[in-house]
Amino acid sequence: MRRKGIGLLVLSGLLAVPLTVLPLQATAVSPSADAADAPAAAAAADALVSTGKPAAASSVEGSGFGAALAVDANASTRWASAEGVDPQWLRIDLGSNHTVSRVRLNWEAAYGKAYKIQTSPDGTTWTDVYATTTGNGAVDDLTVSGTGRYIRMYGTARGTAYGYSLWEFEVYGSPTGTGGGGGPAVPFGSHTQPYAAGMLRPSGSQATLDQKVVSYYNNWKSAFVRQNCGNGWYQVISPDADHPYVAEAQGYGMVIAATMAGADPDAKKIFDGLVKWKIDHPSSVNPNLLAAEQDTACRSVNGGDGATDGDMDVAYGLLLADRQWGSTGTYNYKDLAIKHINAIKKDELNPSTHLLKLGDWSSSGDQYYYITRTSDWMVDHFRAFRKATGDSTWDTVRSAHQTQIANLQSTYAPSTGLLPDFVVNTNTTPKPAPGQVLEDPNDGKFWWNACRTPWRIGDDAVTSGDAKSLAAARKLNSWIKGKTGGDPNRIAVGYALGGTQISSGSDPAFFAPFAVAAMTDANSQAWLDALWNKMVGTPIQTDSYFGASIQLQTMITVSGNHWVP
Numbered sequence: 001m002r003r004k005g006i007g008l009l010v011l012s013g014l015l016a017v018p019l020t021v022l023p024l025q026a027t028a029v030s031p032s033a034d035a036a037d038a039p040a041a042a043a044a045a046d047a048l049v050s051t052g053k054p055a056a057a058s059s060v061e062g063s064g065f066g067a068a069l070a071v072d073a074n075a076s077t078r079w080a081s082a083e084g085v086d087p088q089w090l091r092i093d094l095g096s097n098h099t100v101s102r103v104r105l106n107w108e109a110a111y112g113k114a115y116k117i118q119t120s121p122d123g124t125t126w127t128d129v130y131a132t133t134t135g136n137g138a139v140d141d142l143t144v145s146g147t148g149r150y151i152r153m154y155g156t157a158r159g160t161a162y163g164y165s166l167w168e169f170e171v172y173g174s175p176t177g178t179g180g181g182g183g184p185a186v187p188f189g190s191h192t193q194p195y196a197a198g199m200l201r202p203s204g205s206q207a208t209l210d211q212k213v214v215s216y217y218n219n220w221k222s223a224f225v226r227q228n229c230g231n232g233w234y235q236v237i238s239p240d241a242d243h244p245y246v247a248e249a250q251g252y253g254m255v256i257a258a259t260m261a262g263a264d265p266d267a268k269k270i271f272d273g274l275v276k277w278k279i280d281h282p283s284s285v286n287p288n289l290l291a292a293e294q295d296t297a298c299r300s301v302n303g304g305d306g307a308t309d310g311d312m313d314v315a316y317g318l319l320l321a322d323r324q325w326g327s328t329g330t331y332n333y334k335d336l337a338i339k340h341i342n343a344i345k346k347d348e349l350n351p352s353t354h355l356l357k358l359g360d361w362s363s364s365g366d367q368y369y370y371i372t373r374t375s376d377w378m379v380d381h382f383r384a385f386r387k388a389t390g391d392s393t394w395d396t397v398r399s400a401h402q403t404q405i406a407n408l409q410s411t412y413a414p415s416t417g418l419l420p421d422f423v424v425n426t427n428t429t430p431k432p433a434p435g436q437v438l439e440d441p442n443d444g445k446f447w448w449n450a451c452r453t454p455w456r457i458g459d460d461a462v463t464s465g466d467a468k469s470l471a472a473a474r475k476l477n478s479w480i481k482g483k484t485g486g487d488p489n490r491i492a493v494g495y496a497l498g499g500t501q502i503s504s505g506s507d508p509a510f511f512a513p514f515a516v517a518a519m520t521d522a523n524s525q526a527w528l529d530a531l532w533n534k535m536v537g538t539p540i541q542t543d544s545y546f547g548a549s550i551q552l553q554t555m556i557t558v559s560g561n562h563w564v565p
Contacts, residue, residue, distance in 0.1 A: 046099075046101045046102060046172040046173050046174055047172065047173070047174060048170055048171070048172055049094055049098055049171055049172065049173050049174070049175075050071050050092050050094065050151075050169065050170055050171035051071055051072070051073045051170075052071060052072070052073070053071055053092050053093055053094055053095060054068075054092070054093040054095075054192050055067035055068050055070060055071050055079075055090065055091065055092050055093070055169075056090075056091050056093075056190065056191055056192050056194070057079060057081060057088070057089065057090045057091070058081065058087070058088045058089045058090075058206070059081045059082040059085065059088060059163075060079070060080070060081070060082070061080040061081060061082055061083060061163060061165075062080075063197070065078065065079055065080040065165075066079065067079050067090055067091075070090060070166045070167070070168055070169040071092060071168070071169060073168070074168075075106060075167045075168055076167070077167070078108050078165050078166060078167045079165065079166050079169075080108070080110065080162075080163055080164070080165040081155075081163035081164045081165070082163055083110075083161075083162045083163045084158075084161065084162070084163070085163065086155065086156055086157060086158060087154060087155055087156045088155045088163060088164045089152045089153060089154045089155065090152060090153050090164070090166060090169055091123070091150055091151070091152035091190075092150065092151050092152070092169065092171060093123070093149065093150055093185075093190075093192055094148075094149055094150070094151065094171065094173075095149070096149060096175050097121060097147060097148065097149050097175065098147065098148065098149065098171075098173040098174060098175050099146070099147050099173050099174055100119060100129065100144060100145075100146045100147065100148065100151060100171055100172070100173040101143065101144065101145065101172055101173050102141070102142065102143055102144065102171075102172035102173070103117050103130070103140075103141075103142045103144055103151070103169075103170065103171055103172070104139065104140070104141045104142070104168070104169075104170040104172070105139065105140040105141075105142070105153065105166060105168075105169060105170075106139050106166060106167040106168040106169075106170075107137045107138060107139070107140070107165065107166060107167070108165035108166065108167055109137070109160065109162075109165070110158065110159070110160050110162040110163050110164060110165040111135060111136070111137030111138075111158075111159040111160065111164070111165070112135050112153070112155040112156075112157070112158065112159060112164050113133065113134070113135045113136075113157045113158060113159035114132065114133040114134075114135065114155070114156045114157035115131075115132065115135060115153055115154060115155040115156060115157075115164075116128050116130060116131045116153075116154045116156070117129050117130040117131075117142065117144060117151065117152070117153060117154075118151070118152050118154050119146040119147060119148030119150065119151050120148045120149070120150040120151075120152075121147075121148050121149055121150075121183045122149070122150070122183030122184060122187045122262050123149070123150045123183070123187040123189070123190040123192075123262060124187050124188075124189060124190075124262050124263070126152070126154075127146060127148070129144040129145060129146035130142050130144050133157070135159060136159070137159055149183060150190075151171050153166070153169060183262065184261035184262050184267070184268075184324040184325060185323055185324050185325075186261075186262075186323060186324060186563060187261060187262020187263070188210070188213075188214070188259060188260050188261060188262040188263035188264075188561055189210045189262065189263065189561065190262065191206070191560050191561070192563075193463075193563040193564070195462045195463060195465075195519075195560065196461070196462060196463065196464065196465025196470075197465065198522060199462045199519050199520065200518065200519045200520075200521070200522070200524065200525055200528050201519070201528075201558065201559065201560055202528055202529050202532035202533075202558060202559070203525070203529050206559075206560070209558075209559040209560070210263075210559055210561070212536050212555065212559070213552075213555045213556055213559050213561065214260075214263045216535075216536075216540065216551070216552055216555055217256070217260055217263065217264070217552060218264075219540045220256075220540060220548050220549065220552050221264070221270075223540060223542040223545075223548065224236050224237050224238075224249070224253075224542075224545045224548065224549070225253065225270060227273065228298065229297070229298035231276070231280065231298075232273060232276050233273055233274075233276055233277045233280070233298070234253070234269075234270050234272075234273025234274050234276075234277060235249075235250065235253075235274070235277055235294075235298070236249040236250055236252060236253035236274075236545060236549075237249070237545065238545045238546070239542075239543050239544070239545065240543060240544045240545060240546055241545070241546070242293065243293040243294060243295060243301065243302070244294065244295065244296050245293070245294035245295075245298065246292060246293050246294075246307075246310065247290045247291070247292045247293070247306065247307045247309075247310025247311065247314070248307065248309050248310045248313075249310075249545050249549065250274055250277060250278065250290065250310060250314065251290075251309065251310040251311070251312065251313025251314045251316075251317065252313060252545075252549040252553065253270070253274050253317075253549075254271060254274050254275070254278075254313060254314055254316075254317025254318070254320075254321075255313050255316055255317045255320065255553070256549070256552060256553065256556075257270045257271040257274065257317070258271055258317050258320035258321045258324055259320060259556055259561065259562070259563075261324050261325075268321075268324075268325055271317070271321055272330055272331060274317075275318070275321075275331050275333075275336070278290045278314055278336075279336075281294060281298075281300050283304065283305050283306035283360055284300075284303060284304035284305050285305045285306060285347060285360040285361060286306065286343045286346065286347045286360050288339045288340055288342070288343035289306035289311050289340065289343045289344070289347065289348070289360055290306060290310055290311055290314055291304045291305065291306065292304075292305060292306055292307035292310060292359065303361065305359055305360055305361035306347070306348065306359050306360040306361070307358070307359045308344070308348045308356050308357060308358060308359050308360075308373070308376045309373070309375060309376045311340065311343070311344050311348060311360075312344065312356075312376060312378050312381050313378075313381075314340055315337050315340040315341045315344060315381070315385065316378070316381045316384055316565075318333045318334075318336050318337035318340060319333075319334075319337045319384050319388055319565040320565050321333040322334040322337060322565070323565040334388070337388060338388060338389060341385045341388065341389055342389070343360075344356075344385075345391070345393060347360035348360050349397065350369065350370070350372075350426065352427065353370070353372075353400065353426045353427060354393075354396050354397050354399075354400035355372045355397075355400055355401065355404065355423075355426050356372055356373070356376045356377065356397075356401075357369065357371075357372065358371060358372070358373055358438065368437075368438070370424065370425060370426045370427045370428075371422055371423065371424050371426065371433070371437055371438070372404075372422070372423050372426055373421065373422055373423075373449055374405075374408075374419040374420060374421065374422070374423060374449065374450050374453050375421070375449040375450055375451075375452040375453055375456065377401040377404075377405065377453070377456060377457075378456050378459070378460075379398055379401060379402060379456070379457065379459075379460035379464075379466075379469055380459045380460040380463055380464065380564050382394045382395075382397050382398035382401070383398065383460070383464065383564060384564050384565050386398070387565075388565070402466075402468045402469065402472075404423065404426075404430055405419065405457065405468070405472050406468060406471070406472065407430065408420070408423065408430070408432070409472060409475055411431075412431065412432055412497050413497040413498070415479065415498065415499060416475075416476075416479040416483075416495070416497060416498065416499045417472065417475030417476040417478075417479055418446040418450070418476070418479070418495055418497045418499070419446065419450045419453045419497075420432035420433060420443070420444045420445055420446065420447075420450055420497060421433065421439070421440075421442065421443050421444070421445065421446075421447045421448070421449035421450045422437050422438060422439075422443045422444065422449070424437060432444035432445070432497060442494065442502060444497075445494060445495065445496050445497060445502060446494060446495045446496070446497060447494045447502065448494075448509065448546075451494075451507075451509045451510045451513060451550075452509070452513055452550060453476075453513070454473065454476045454477075454480075454513040454514050454516060454517040455512070455513035455516045455517075455550065455553065455554050455557070456513075457469055457472045457473050457476070457517070458473045458513070458516030458517045458519065458520065458557070459516060459557055459562055461473040461516075461517075461519075461520050462516065462519050462520065462557065462562070463562065463563070463564050464564075470520050473516070473517040473520045474517070474520050474521055476514070476517045477514065477517040477518050477520060477521050477524060477527075478521070479499065480514050480517070481518070481524060481527050483499060486526065486527050486530060487530070488511050488514075488530050488531050488534040489506060489534070491506065491510055491511040491514065492504065492505070492506075492510070493505045493506070493507050493510055494510070507544075507547050508535070508538060508541070508544075508547035508548065508550060508551035509544075509546055509547040509550050509551075511531065511534060511535075512531075512535055512547075512550055512551040512554040512555075513550065513554055514531060515528060515531035515532060515535065515554055515558050516554055516557050516558060518531055519557075519558060528558070531558075532555075532558060535551055535554070535555055535558075538551070
């Protein structure tokens with residue numbers, strides 16, 4: 001999208017507020033007791049529903065003690081939390097709303113003296129169904145009464161100096177048939193999809209990190225999410241772009257709304273309004289894509305064709321929505337996503353280079369056909385497209401873009417790792433734009449498009465652990481940390497590929513993305529903390545959807561809340 005102007009693996013969720021305790025009964029049995037001897041007849045009639053289900057934990061002691069090991073039906077493997085820290089929790093996602101009648105905890109020597117069993121429809125709001133302050137370890141076979149999609153053991157006092165450790169966490173019950181109680185499958189703050197091993201997060205509690213993101217999101221939403229034209233539409237306004245509504249902003253909005261589900265009760269309503277906007281503003285070239293620009297009357301203008309960056313995020317957002325809410329409601333998100341992905345392949349992908357074009361408006365023979373924009377190279381999106389469609393083309397596309405990232409870094413930015421806004425000659429010898437090829441004399445430099453590349457590359461690095469993405473992100477991180485002496489306030493607005501500063505000042509579009517790259521380096525904790533504090537301490541710019549939207553999405557990733565559908 002064209003810019004206006006010059007252009008310790010720790011995973012946790014939001015801690016619950018005080019909750020109401022339901023009536024319950026509990027029975028603890030010795031390690032030798034058979035689970036079938038549980039006293040409640042109702043419990044005996046229910047099935048074991050937790051085995052093999054997704055599990056997450058507030059912390060993990062180390063490799064080999066992951067949350068999933070407590071639901072693997074193997075009493076010789078276990079989850080263990082960090083030692084010496086309260087509170088801690090272990091959560092299971094049952095996949096849909098269930099009535100729960102029985103919980104069986106097979107403790108290792110590190111047991112919970114005081115803990116609760118809690119259920120939740122959405123992974124955010126929790127209800128106590130059991131509580132004790134006199135736990136003694138061994139096996140606790142508990143008769144409970146509750147409903148929810150999620151269930152967790154929430155420990156508040158350890159029985160030993162170590163942590164909490166469970167050989168098995170068994171839940172018995174039955175589905176209610178309510179489709180998960182209407183809540184999202186991956187509510188914000190649930191952290192059900194852990195990052196690759198070794199990725200950093202800012203210092204401080206996970207709950208505090210998540211809350212900072214929610215606070216920034218609320219400010220972003222207030223500043224930029226609108227219903228200015230009726231028709232059931234939602235829009236993300238873009239006061240700093242060439243037009244009041246641009247596809248890039250709507251794509252950002254769809255990804256953000258789907259990701260923040262669980263923290264914002266209006267997330268689905270906003271998302272569906274953005275979907276309606278997408279459907280009602282089709283590209284004039286391929287109607288399964290989104291027209292790039294609209295005026296104050298919400299009419300598509302400037303040719304009504306599509307822009308690749310916006311379309312990439314629209315398709316990705318639809319995949320997130322399908323995972324969050326399913327596709328049986330007002331909109332079939334999965335069907336729309338597949339059509340959008342296939343349209344990107346048909347009209348926004350160069351079939352000979354396997355690199356993304358600038359938009360569906362560029363065709364064979366025109367001067368832009370072998371030009372690509374590095375900020376469109378969203379590697380984690382390619383992975384999601386491959387999974388959703390089963391089309392191996394997206395593996396080829398991902399590899400082609402990762403190859404170009406490595407080649408550009410080694411050939412044109414060996415000391416910095418910086419990428420240019422635009423790359424030309426993709427059919428022969430790809431190189432940075434020699435000057436203005438689309439937007440600006442700085443088209444061949446790290447400017448208002450490429451500023452996003454540390455975030456886009458880093459998103460794939462932290463979620464997939466891919467060696468190529470990690471290498472590219474670490475190169476960027478090493479340079480910028482050294483260039484600034486570890487002071488985020490010294491990150492400039494733009495650089496030549498050799499590292500020479502272009503412009504003074506500070507902007508979230510430039511400093512925030514480097515925080516994602518910093519997550520990939522085990523020696524960058526202080527640097528990551530400084531970048532996080534810089535973001536948290538920077539008030540939202542209500543006249544710049546671009547910088548604010550980039551910072552919000554960066555904060556989502558850095559806090560551990562980005563996930564690939």
